[in-house]
Amino acid sequence: MSKKHKSTNKKQANSLIYTVKEETELLPFLLESMSNRSRNSVKSILTRGQVTVDDHIETKHNYSLSAGQTVTILKNKAAVKESALIGMSILHEDEDIIVINKEAGLLSIATEKEKKQTAHHQLMEYVRREDPQNRIFVVHRLDKDTSGVMMFAKSEKAKRTLQDAWKENVKERTYVALVEGEVAKEKGYVSSWIKESKTHLMYSSPTRNDGQHAITHYQVIRSNKDFSLLDVQLETGRKNQIRVHMQDLGNPVVGDKKYGSKQNIIRRLGLHAKVLAFTHPTTGELLRFEAKVPKSFLVKSK
Template identity: 80%
Template sequence: MKSNHKDQNKTLKYNVKEPSELLPFLLKAMSNRSRNSVKSILTRGQVTIDDHIETKHNYALQPGQTVTILKNKAAIKESQLVGMTILYEDEDIIVINKEAGLLSIATQKEKIRTAHHQLMDHVRLEGPENRIFVVHRLDKDTSGVMMFAKSEKVKRMLQNAWKEKVKERTYVALVEGEVKKSKGYISSWLKESSTHLVYSSPTKNDGQHAITHFKVIQSNNSFSLLEVQLETGRKNQIRVHMQDLGHPVVGDKKYGSTGNAIGRLGLHAKVLVFTHPITGKLLRFEAPVPKSFLVKSK
């Protein structure tokens, strides 16, 4: 197994030639390391498959996939952002392309391996007083364009005028089954249960009003790739509305999905267009659709 790595210390890349589980593949790829060392590289989220971070030992690799291993944790601390790339940065904002599997912000269990924490470290390289503020979130398993503010003032300006500032938020969703209607929209009132499951209330004005527009890009008997535009940005909105449509997002067990053909959640924030809070300029950012989402036509 040959690696075509750029930098001995930082990344190793391997092309998958035959089906295998991830841990045995890594043990073979890094035969100079102990089993425990390889396991900890996996557990710490240093392994990416195509477009998502993978920590499961028994993840089923398929021929044609690319496995990237970030080797040196010390090198990462200084400059390497794990699970994301910076698309744009100025004095006021940072825009990133987040991979599936990376948390936007800290949880009880995970404090450090988050987009927010890494960007905080990133801006503090320039000055210890620098900080990063969360403007909006993407679910851990959703990939794509996400924006952060560099000051409390800018964060407030964006959040207080979110509807006026954000001109477009386009997602792509890979959903189960063939969506027969070429385009349409779903409108409902969303509520959250005590177990944090979001659902559509049958009663008008009972909950937060949510509107999701969709358009079919590609489809076959098994899957449809939809372009989805949000008129409102509610928690888990697309995921609930796709379930309401009868076509749950691939890999979304929480909201009705029955299988996971791509090894991740089929949801990606593709386009974010907004007016810069300070300069007033219109900015547009796009994160390409993950290859695993593309549907083979009938």
């Protein structure tokens, strides 16, 4: 099958962009699109997280592609003078902080299985190019499959200032959630005491004061009988809080099999950190950053 029938190709400085013309799997699509590269080279690009399908990083060789999807291939690091950050872009940087827009599929910090392909590791390498003594400090986290605005500190002092008074420092923390079904109330909140099971599953305890108190406010942006798109505000920041509370509502986050989702029409987790506004740890200035809602969230909610 010739390349011209399968995809169209656009070039940007640091990436190749293809539009899928017909159903196929990701690895065969890449092999045909990058026919000048060896099979092992293409597999490496895929494994390193340099391939994005629509709005999420995809590493599965057999990932099913449909006509109309966009596949973006970030060129080899050497080809972009080692300046490319895979799976994220910098929204703001100063002497004390770095704010990024993280794609779904990128880990915030290292795990036992993955040490390097994380936002933290990449930013550490990024700041050390200027000075080998530079470091990056984790202030808060986003789940691997959640996209959106995330902040890191560039000094221990800035990290402590932000974390010690996190609730006072953070003025707005808004997420957008695509959930299953039609949410009964147009506006409301969920309040519960969240605990972690022995299998590392977070859940709302039926007993008051048993666990960490968590409060999530939500408002319906748009909905139909199948899906609702919600504006979600966090009053507290507990692990998996939104995911647990949407399950409690009876409207689990799309693609969140762990917390009750039965389908994944967008083929990623339907959770995006849209806005983060906070007081700068040194200047005291109020900063606000926003990451656009992924297109796939809008397409599937009418």
